[in-house]
Amino acid sequence: MANKDWSKVQPPLSKPVLNCINKHGFKTMTPIQAAVIPLLLSCKDVVAEAVTGSGKTLAFVVPMLEMLLKKKKDGPLRKDFVYVVIISPTRELATQIFKVIEDFLQEPELASTTLALLVGGRPIEVDAIALQKGADIAVCTPGRLEDLLSERKQLNLAGRLKELELLVLDEADRLLDLGFSGTLTTILQYLPRQRRTGLFSATQTKELQDLVRAGLRNPVVVSVKEKSTISTPLLLETYYVIVEAQDKFLFLLNFIRNRKIAKGLFFLPTCACVDYWTDVLPVFLPDIKIFGLHGKMKQKRHKILEKFRQADNTILLCTDLLARGLDIPEVEWVLQWEPPCQPSALVHRAGRAARGGARGCALLPLLTTEDAYVPFIKTNQMVELKDWRESDDQIKITDKLRERVLGILHEQQKKDRAIFDKGQRAFVSHMRAYTKHECNLLLQFKELPLGHIATSYGLLKLPLMPEIKPEHKQQFVGPKEEIDFNTIQYRDKQKETSRLQKLEEYKKSGVWPSKKKKKMVQTLPWEQAKQNKEERKEKRKKRKELKQKNPELKKGKKRKVITQEELDALAADVALIKKLKKRKITQDQFDREFEAD
Structure with missing residues (x-):
């Protein structure tokens, strides 16, 4: 786009916001910022799609601050109202957005603006108190926001959102991938219709289009890509390498040893893999600080991420929890154990490097049976993987x-x-x-x-x-x-003592103490279990279709029709019982007439 100078935005930006932008060193706008900011300032709903690392955060922070400044001119903001809600899929990304806004609020004209971070992993009372003190801007995760909205007795957050000016859904496709569709639907029901909404995403999906139809009014769709043939940043080099299954760890280990990585991310398939390799790798890489982070770490996640940000010569082992939105400009290499479960996640993983105009690299090892993944990912996600074996750096693995x-x-x-x-x-x-x-x-x-x-x-x-x-x-x-x-x-003495006690009981009884006696169930392979599940699902689907074609089947078994004669007989018996209770007839008369009937 031609117009990339901050001072030329229409409608023009205020002096306090321009000062903040200049202090933080943002000289020119990125294409997504140049496209989205004028639209939000003009009170339009926006759906923005851009490659990872393109500056989407600033694209909604700047118009948000402008909106608050304009509202303050009409009078002071009310302490009991929330004017901006930003929803992010993970705590890490929410915290990152919170810090960006916090830095901007250092400007004197913006210092009176209140800000709250509402995320899980801590008591809900903490967030309730923060809102009661006043929060013009709330940065939150969807689960915690839904919990706070349902807490009506003391907080009544739904009432505080009556004057909501701007709703931002950041990494919206990831929000849906993580299963927050129902939660977002619930949240939208609490929000006023007269608001501005910005939906930011790196990819567009059918589920995302459904959300757009449900939550936005005639939105302007903005799709900004740096180059039509790729969906990753221009300065990012993505590689693949074919390795034997038994040599994958050896290859990655030597790969890390052969280059001095100041900061690297290593994506692993599961939380258990992160735990294992975090314990194992430091022995092989004594000069490199190894950190591990995954979604099951509730309290430690923020501290570990901060240590990683501040450290040099370090690698963070993680799951796809950190594949989206995480902004660490110094990340040079993104390593992966294997292809992610979702093809789109490859774009987001690799996009953790080469952020903010810096160079970066990503490497994906593939087994000999997975080589078809290279042309597939080029067609499916527009990511071109270069063969590492064609480079000058060859890694040999010997028997020794x-x-x-x-x-x-x-x-x-x-x-x-x-x-x-x-x-x-x-x-x-x-x-x-x-x-x-x-x-x-x-x-x-x-x-x-x-x-x-x-x-x-x-x-x-x-x-x-x-x-x-x-x-x-x-x-x-x-x-x-x-x-x-x-x-x-x-090594844990307490754990070992417990194990030895259980081992003694096992030798005596033949049953491991911690295991409850269960009925013998045949263990099926995962693929067979999955196939059985799909078959059951298909049967339920056919039954549902059959009931839709034959509505009478929905009613189930037909009840027996009661004739008028049977109703008359029942009424006569009830009348006879009433006569007995009122002592109009004797017990003998009742018995004779009842038996006759």
């Missing part, structure tokens, strides 16, 4: 290196049973997650060499899974010596 790394992994698990348990859980959860890939026609679970993958994890033994076949057992490379797994101890 393989034995040494496996030996270290085995020793770590022998020294602490907790790591042994985490390794087992990580592998099982990883395999379960693989079966849920949306593009399972390309990434087929039955083609996975499970034994080789378990070898890459450095497991001491294969888990008990119905999916493990004899050929997988032949592929698996475990420790050379025989191991009595009952002798592996926990």
Whole structure:
């Protein structure tokens, strides 16, 4: 766009907002900012789509501040009203937006504006008190906002939203991916219709279009892309590499060692995988700070993310929780263990690098059975993956290196049973997650060499899974010596004492104490269980269609029709009982007449 200068926005921006923009070093507008800001300032509803890292946050923060300044000219803002609500899918992204707005409110003319962060992971009373003190702007997650809206007795948040001027749904497609569709529908019912709404997203989906129809009035759709052939930032280089299943960890380990990564993100399939590799990796990378973060960490998440932001020469192991909206400008490399469950998530993962005009790189290792994913992702998501093997940096994996790394992994698990348990859980959860890939026609679970993958994890033994076949057992490379797994101890003394007590009871009774006796149920492979579930779903669908075609089937069994004769007989019996109660007839007369009837 030609008009990228902040001073030329129409309608023009106020001096306090321009001062804030200049102080923070934003010299010119990005295309999405140049397109969206004038529309929101002109009281239009906006649906904005732009690649990750394109400056969507500022596109709604600037018009929001302008709107509040304009409203203050008409009179002071009321303490008991909320004028702006910004809904974000995760606590991390909500906190990030909160800090951006907080920095802008340092300007004297904006200092009186109150701001509240409403997210989960803490008592709801904390947020209720913050709102009661006054909050012109509320940055929140959908679940916490819904809880606060339902808390009517003391807070009455629905009443405080009567004067709402602006609603922002940030990363709206992610809000729907995380299952917040019903929550958003509930929230929208509480909000006044006369408001401005901004819906910001990196991708457009059918579910998103349904939300647009439900929550926006004649919106202007803005789609800004840096280049028509790709959907990732121009300065981002995305690579793939074909590796053998048993060598995936070795390749990634050497890849990290061979380059000095100041800040890197490493995306893993599940929370259990993050826990396991966070414990294991520091032994191999002593000079690099390793952090782990996933959605099941309720209280620690904010602290870990702050430590990662402040550290140098560090890697954060994480799940797709951090694939969206996270803004850490220094991220140089984004590494991935395997393709994400949703193809669109690849764009968001890679987009954590190359933000704000900086350069960045992303690497995706693929197994030999997954090579069709490269042309698929180019067609499906417009992401072109370059082959790392064509670069000058070649990584060789020798038998000596393989034995040494496996030996270290085995020793770590022998020294602490907790790591042994985490390794087992990580592998099982990883395999379960693989079966849920949306593009399972390309990434087929039955083609996975499970034994080789378990070898890459450095497991001491294969888990008990119905999916493990004899050929997988032949592929698996475990420790050379025989191991009595009952002798592996926990480093945690309390946990080890508890385990030994249970082990003694098990030797006496033959039943592990922590396990309740259950009926013997045949364990089915995941794919078979999934197929059975789909068959049941299809049967329910057919029954529903049949009932729609034949409405009489909805009524179920027809009740027997009661004749008039039976009704008359019943009435006569009731009259006879009343006569007996009123002592108009004797018991003998009642018995004779009742028996005659």
